[in-house]
Amino acid sequence: MVAPARTPAYDVAAGTPDPEIPTLTIEDLGILRSADYSPGRGVVVTITPTYSGCPAMREIAVDVQARLNRAGFERVTVETQLAPAWTTDWITAEGHRKLAAVGIAPPSAAPRRTGPVPLTLGRSPSPRCPQCGSPDTRLTAQFSATACKSLHRCNACGEPFEGVKAL
Amino acid sequence: MSTADMSTPADDFADNPYDLLAEDHDEGHRWAFGTGFTDPLEGVDTSVPDGLDPGALVRFCLALGDDALIYSHRLQQWVAGLPELEEETAVANIALDLLGQARLLLARAGGIVGQTEDQLAFFREEKEFRNVRLAEHADRDFAELVVRLLMFSTWRLALFESLAGVESSSGTVSSGTVSSGTGDPVLAAIAAKGVNELAYHRDYAASWVIRLGDGTPLSHAKAQAALDTLWPLMGELFYPDPDALAAVDRAAFDAILDTVLSMAGLDRPAAPPLAPVGGRAGRDGVHTEAMGYILAELQSVARAHPDATW
Numbered sequence: 001m002v003a004p005a006r007t008p009a010y011d012v013a014a015g016t017p018d019p020e021i022p023t024l025t026i027e028d029l030g031i032l033r034s035a036d037y038s039p040g041r042g043v044v045v046t047i048t049p050t051y052s053g054c055p056a057m058r059e060i061a062v063d064v065q066a067r068l069n070r071a072g073f074e075r076v077t078v079e080t081q082l083a084p085a086w087t088t089d090w091i092t093a094e095g096h097r098k099l100a101a102v103g104i105a106p107p108s109a110a111p112r113r114t115g116p117v118p119l120t121l122g123r124s125p126s127p128r129c130p131q132c133g134s135p136d137t138r139l140t141a142q143f144s145a146t147a148c149k150s151l152h153r154c155n156a157c158g159e160p161f162e163g164v165k166a167l
Numbered sequence: 168m169s170t171a172d173m174s175t176p177a178d179d180f181a182d183n184p185y186d187l188l189a190e191d192h193d194e195g196h197r198w199a200f201g202t203g204f205t206d207p208l209e210g211v212d213t214s215v216p217d218g219l220d221p222g223a224l225v226r227f228c229l230a231l232g233d234d235a236l237i238y239s240h241r242l243q244q245w246v247a248g249l250p251e252l253e254e255e256t257a258v259a260n261i262a263l264d265l266l267g268q269a270r271l272l273l274a275r276a277g278g279i280v281g282q283t284e285d286q287l288a289f290f291r292e293e294k295e296f297r298n299v300r301l302a303e304h305a306d307r308d309f310a311e312l313v314v315r316l317l318m319f320s321t322w323r324l325a326l327f328e329s330l331a332g333v334e335s336s337s338g339t340v341s342s343g344t345v346s347s348g349t350g351d352p353v354l355a356a357i358a359a360k361g362v363n364e365l366a367y368h369r370d371y372a373a374s375w376v377i378r379l380g381d382g383t384p385l386s387h388a389k390a391q392a393a394l395d396t397l398w399p400l401m402g403e404l405f406y407p408d409p410d411a412l413a414a415v416d417r418a419a420f421d422a423i424l425d426t427v428l429s430m431a432g433l434d435r436p437a438a439p440p441l442a443p444v445g446g447r448a449g450r451d452g453v454h455t456e457a458m459g460y461i462l463a464e465l466q467s468v469a470r471a472h473p474d475a476t477w
Contacts, residue, residue: 005179053267079210083356
């Protein structure tokens with residue numbers, strides 16, 4: 001992906017916290033695609049949904065608008081971009097660090113497929129434990145409290161933890 | 168001076184990031200009927216490409232959107248009734264993914280005919296819904312839930328791959344740009360997002376069908392009974408649809424289903440598909456008895472308070 005252009009409006013929008021995990025910003029998560037000044041339209045912010053049903057999109061759009069308004073940008077339009085589809089590969093290095101710091105295992109590299117999606121039957125690798133660092137962990141459920149996370153348990157320290165699913 | 172007064176904004180953020188969220192978020196905008204929730208396709212170029220029949224595109228988007236809306240409703244009815252907490256979160260999340268797909272697809276159709284997603288979801292009559300009858304089936308037990316989900320998600324994943332431009336044999340997924348045989352870039356983009364979600368749904372369903380089929384004699388019997396019950400409803404997925412902008416290769420679908428059934432030790436039923444009624448089935452607005460009850464529950468609040476806002 002092409003890194004978004006850094007504009008004054010982008011820097012303000014980039015600080016918007018994610019409603020689900022507010023220590024992460026929408027920039028950390030790769031949700032913010034661009035924020036540019038357009039003559040006649042004001043600031044046009046483009047965000048991309050993580051999952052089709054993500055209920056946070058509306059809240060993020062409102063939050064971005066409010067932040068930019070407070071920073072002095074009066075006319076703000078928030079637009080949705082569907083293609084290319086969001087991938088966990090867009091979560092930044094800072095995003096990975098913050099996820100691990102709150103006990104959520106960051107995602108591995110997203111699968112690069114050629115042709116149809118193969119049936120994997122839950123045998124995807126389980127990530128390193130964010131509590132003790134052990135690689136000896138197991139998947140306990142493909143879905144967790146949100147669609148974007150899975151549930152795991154560490155065989156070394158016994159702690160359950162969540163991981164962001166590679167997508 | 169209290170400690171709160173001495174703290175800097177940075178301390179506040181470090182202590183409680185939810186404060187920062189509350190600061191941005193003071194007007195209570197939520198996604199719900201009556202809150203003025205905007206079009207999920209806001210800002211997306213939704214013009215219909217030249218050479219595409221807008222009527223057919225609307226009907227096809229309604230078919231796929233209605234499948235997802237009604238299927239999602241059935242899954243939502245399971246919430247708080249599942250055997251394990253892990254299954255609660257899985258089924259609720261799958262229902263949420265399908266609801267999200269329904270919103271995008273109904274918004275795509277509605278944008279062309281000048282209606283909102285809510286108008287299409289809450290104010291159409293039963294005969295105007297285009298979902299297949301498989302979507303409206305009430306699962307009688309967990310075996311039916313996972314067998315039905317395996318059938319539906321295997322078919323829908325293959326269809327969405329086709330819509331997103333994934334070749335069924337040796338082609339490649341184009342990343343960055345969405346190229347599609349459908350000719351509608353919006354539908355292709357919706358499908359490309361859905362593929363990632365449906366892949367998880369299918370794996371979840373397939374894993375459980377194998378665990379039940381290859382489990383105890385009781386779980387095996389229940390899984391086989393579920394398969395026998397649902398098999399006639401599966402055939403409708405493959406009825407020819409003149410409005411369809413993509414189709415699923417039956418042989419590829421069967422190959423996946425047979426792989427799972429063989430690992431599960433389940434027998435492939437031989438029952439014929441449930442016949443249409445006077446040549447008409449779900450896509451033509453002819454549904455099973457269950458559909459009226461679903462719509463009564465789904466639409467009752469919106470119809471009782473059509474102008475409600477909060």
